[in-house]
Amino acid sequence: MQKAEILKKLNWFYLLEINQVHLYRMQSRQVDDLYIRKALERVAEVEQGHVENIRAKIIELGGTPGKFGEMMGPFSGSVAGLATGTAGTVALLKANIQLEEKAMKDYKDFIVRAGGDSDLFKLLWGNLIDEDLHTAWFSNKVKELEGKQ
Ligand SMILES: [Fe+2]
Ligand SMILES: [Fe+2]
Numbered sequence: 001m002q003k004a005e006i007l008k009k010l011n012w013f014y015l016l017e018i019n020q021v022h023l024y025r026m027q028s029r030q031v032d033d034l035y036i037r038k039a040l041e042r043v044a045e046v047e048q049g050h051v052e053n054i055r056a057k058i059i060e061l062g063g064t065p066g067k068f069g070e071m072m073g074p075f076s077g078s079v080a081g082l083a084t085g086t087a088g089t090v091a092l093l094k095a096n097i098q099l100e101e102k103a104m105k106d107y108k109d110f111i112v113r114a115g116g117d118s119d120l121f122k123l124l125w126g127n128l129i130d131e132d133l134h135t136a137w138f139s140n141k142v143k144e145l146e147g148k149q
Pocket of ligand 1: 017020046047050127130131
């Protein structure tokens with residue numbers, strides 16, 4: 001991949017990750033269950049780490065973080081306001097799983113195409129595995145909640 005293309009892609013992930021931070025923070029305030037609230041807060045912190053590592057990478061490559069070619073629209077949380085009660089929480093977690101799975105797919109595609117820069121490779125792998133861990137936790141919680149319904 002050419003540097004310009006890498007920067008464009010990194011900026012796209014930068015936007016995605018910022019959106020994830022806001023989404024999970026918002027959800028952590030909406031959900032009733034304390035443990036899920038704390039988990040969402042922690043996931044938001046991990047996403048903030050992704051925002052920061054991508055931001056640093058963009059700057060390192062001579063780009064400008066936040067120079068987006070796309071609007072917030074495609075990402076923003078269609079899951080807002082779903083959190084009420086167990087059914088609401090399950091719906092919210094399922095939406096999160098979809099979002100995380102999409103992010104994982106995009107990270108995997110980027111990893112395959114990025115090549116070259118081993119620091120970038122490491123960064124993308126790290127973020128990908130974090131998203132996988134989020135997906136696993138959300139999925140496990142969905143199973144648990146569905147068992148109670
Ligand atoms: Fe992330
Ligand atoms: Fe994530």
